[in-house]
Amino acid sequence: DAGVTQSPTHLIKTRGQHVTLRCSPISGHKSVSWYQQVLGQGPQFIFQYYEKEERGRGNFPDRFSARQFPNYSSELNVNALLLGDSALYLCASSFGTASYEQYFGPGTRLTVT
Amino acid sequence: AQRVTQPEKLLSVFKGAPVELKCNYSYSGSPELFWYVQYSRQRLQLLLRHISRESIKGFTADLNKGETSFHLKKPFAQEEDSAMYYCALSYSGGGADGLTFGKGTHLIIQP
Numbered sequence: 001d002a003g004v005t006q007s008p009t010h011l012i013k014t015r016g017q018h019v020t021l022r023c024s025p026i027s028g029h030k031s032v033s034w035y036q037q038v039l040g041q042g043p044q045f046i047f048q049y050y051e052k053e054e055r056g057r058g059n060f061p062d063r064f065s066a067r068q069f070p071n072y073s074s075e076l077n078v079n080a081l082l083l084g085d086s087a088l089y090l091c092a093s094s095f096g097t098a099s100y101e102q103y104f105g106p107g108t109r110l111t112v113t
Numbered sequence: 114a115q116r117v118t119q120p121e122k123l124l125s126v127f128k129g130a131p132v133e134l135k136c137n138y139s140y141s142g143s144p145e146l147f148w149y150v151q152y153s154r155q156r157l158q159l160l161l162r163h164i165s166r167e168s169i170k171g172f173t174a175d176l177n178k179g180e181t182s183f184h185l186k187k188p189f190a191q192e193e194d195s196a197m198y199y200c201a202l203s204y205s206g207g208g209a210d211g212l213t214f215g216k217g218t219h220l221i222i223q224p
Binding site for chain 2: 003004033035040041042043044045046048056058090102103104105106
């Protein structure tokens with residue numbers, strides 16, 4: 001198993017645009033969580049999805065949304081991009097919803113210009 | 114609101130010396146505390162959690178509720194311990210509210 005995979009690896013967008021980031025969990029894992037990691041900071045929780053339903057949400061504006069598909073893969077969408085959205089976006093998968101069971105992907109580096 | 118503080122951005126020690134990475138938290142309930150590690154060019158991974166009381170790669174961490182601390186310790190540092198270390202807190206008993214991370218400490222072990 002390759003572990004959690006994320007695509008794309010890197011992405012450059014301009015302000016106001018929309019972006020979609022993708023995550024494939026470890027086989028058998030039913031939960032996906034998204035984190036934003038700004039340079040020099042620790043990861044910050046955005047969403048958790050379990051069995052295709054949102055189970056948790058961090059303190060992020062409505063421009064951020066996500067969904068989980070029947071195969072448990074997930075997309076994170078960000079609308080009306082701001083310069084401050086530039087960050088590494090991490091996806092983590094787990095079998096259940098317990099935070100400590102999470103396995104992290106390599107991340108998608110988003111740069112907003 | 115919950116918060117995790119790692120006061121040292123960078124910690125440099127010599128091989129064989131003891132290591133202590135500090136972590137303090139603020140939370141009114143009963144949190145679960147974790148240490149995550151990220152080695153160069155690798156993914157973020159769980160090192161240990163307080164509830165398991167394990168020693169992983171020679172590291173231990175004790176939850177001190179009185180001082181609201183969860184410091185990570187190792188008696189004899191090794192060069193392969195060089196990495197970024199993050200302290201994290203789960204405030205819903207490991208449930209669906211995600212992890213709150215500190216800003217991280219970059220540990221450098223000098224030969």
